[in-house]
Amino acid sequence: MQKELFQLSRRKGIMSEGLKEELAKELGFYDVVQKEGWGGIRARDAGNMVKLAIEKAQRQMMGQ
Incomplete structure:
Protein backbone atom coordinates (compact mmCIF):
# COMPACT_ATOMS: atom_id res chain seq x y z
CA MET A 1 0.00 0.00 0.00
CA GLN A 2 1.34 3.41 -0.90
CA LYS A 3 1.29 6.59 1.15
CA GLU A 4 -0.53 8.56 -1.53
CA LEU A 5 -3.58 6.32 -1.14
CA PHE A 6 -4.41 8.20 2.05
CA GLN A 7 -5.12 11.82 1.31
CA LEU A 8 -6.80 14.33 3.56
CA SER A 9 -9.18 16.37 1.47
CA ARG A 10 -12.72 17.42 2.28
CA ARG A 11 -13.79 17.22 -1.35
CA LYS A 12 -12.39 13.80 -2.15
CA GLY A 40 -25.22 0.31 -3.11
CA ILE A 41 -23.03 -1.23 -0.43
CA ARG A 42 -24.39 -2.19 2.96
CA ALA A 43 -23.54 -0.13 6.03
CA ARG A 44 -21.82 -3.18 7.49
CA ASP A 45 -19.59 -3.47 4.41
CA ALA A 46 -18.71 0.23 4.62
CA GLY A 47 -17.82 -0.19 8.29
CA ASN A 48 -15.67 -3.23 7.56
CA MET A 49 -13.94 -1.29 4.80
CA VAL A 50 -13.08 1.55 7.18
CA LYS A 51 -11.91 -0.91 9.83
CA LEU A 52 -9.62 -2.65 7.34
CA ALA A 53 -8.25 0.69 6.10
CA ILE A 54 -7.42 1.70 9.68
CA GLU A 55 -5.70 -1.64 10.33
CA LYS A 56 -3.62 -1.29 7.17
CA ALA A 57 -2.67 2.30 8.03
CA GLN A 58 -1.63 1.26 11.54
CA ARG A 59 0.49 -1.60 10.19
CA GLN A 60 2.09 0.79 7.70
CA MET A 61 2.92 3.28 10.46
CA MET A 62 4.42 0.57 12.66
CA GLY A 63 6.66 -0.55 9.81
CA GLN A 64 8.24 2.90 9.46
Whole structure:
Protein backbone atom coordinates (compact mmCIF):
# COMPACT_ATOMS: atom_id res chain seq x y z
CA MET A 1 0.00 0.00 0.00
CA GLN A 2 1.34 3.41 -0.90
CA LYS A 3 1.29 6.59 1.15
CA GLU A 4 -0.53 8.56 -1.53
CA LEU A 5 -3.58 6.32 -1.14
CA PHE A 6 -4.41 8.20 2.05
CA GLN A 7 -5.12 11.82 1.31
CA LEU A 8 -6.80 14.33 3.56
CA SER A 9 -9.18 16.37 1.47
CA ARG A 10 -12.72 17.42 2.28
CA ARG A 11 -13.79 17.22 -1.35
CA LYS A 12 -12.39 13.80 -2.15
CA GLY A 13 -12.60 12.13 1.23
CA ILE A 14 -9.83 10.44 3.13
CA MET A 15 -9.47 7.33 0.97
CA SER A 16 -8.63 7.35 -2.72
CA GLU A 17 -10.81 5.48 -5.20
CA GLY A 18 -7.99 3.00 -5.72
CA LEU A 19 -7.76 2.19 -2.03
CA LYS A 20 -11.53 1.83 -1.71
CA GLU A 21 -11.61 -0.52 -4.70
CA GLU A 22 -8.71 -2.56 -3.30
CA LEU A 23 -10.50 -2.93 0.04
CA ALA A 24 -13.84 -3.79 -1.59
CA LYS A 25 -12.13 -6.53 -3.61
CA GLU A 26 -10.41 -7.86 -0.50
CA LEU A 27 -13.70 -7.89 1.43
CA GLY A 28 -15.65 -9.44 -1.44
CA PHE A 29 -18.21 -6.79 -2.39
CA TYR A 30 -16.51 -5.08 -5.32
CA ASP A 31 -19.10 -6.57 -7.68
CA VAL A 32 -21.80 -4.55 -5.88
CA VAL A 33 -19.71 -1.39 -6.28
CA GLN A 34 -19.36 -2.06 -10.00
CA LYS A 35 -23.09 -2.66 -10.47
CA GLU A 36 -24.60 -0.09 -8.10
CA GLY A 37 -21.81 2.31 -7.13
CA TRP A 38 -20.67 3.09 -3.60
CA GLY A 39 -24.22 3.93 -2.54
CA GLY A 40 -25.22 0.31 -3.11
CA ILE A 41 -23.03 -1.23 -0.43
CA ARG A 42 -24.39 -2.19 2.96
CA ALA A 43 -23.54 -0.13 6.03
CA ARG A 44 -21.82 -3.18 7.49
CA ASP A 45 -19.59 -3.47 4.41
CA ALA A 46 -18.71 0.23 4.62
CA GLY A 47 -17.82 -0.19 8.29
CA ASN A 48 -15.67 -3.23 7.56
CA MET A 49 -13.94 -1.29 4.80
CA VAL A 50 -13.08 1.55 7.18
CA LYS A 51 -11.91 -0.91 9.83
CA LEU A 52 -9.62 -2.65 7.34
CA ALA A 53 -8.25 0.69 6.10
CA ILE A 54 -7.42 1.70 9.68
CA GLU A 55 -5.70 -1.64 10.33
CA LYS A 56 -3.62 -1.29 7.17
CA ALA A 57 -2.67 2.30 8.03
CA GLN A 58 -1.63 1.26 11.54
CA ARG A 59 0.49 -1.60 10.19
CA GLN A 60 2.09 0.79 7.70
CA MET A 61 2.92 3.28 10.46
CA MET A 62 4.42 0.57 12.66
CA GLY A 63 6.66 -0.55 9.81
CA GLN A 64 8.24 2.90 9.46
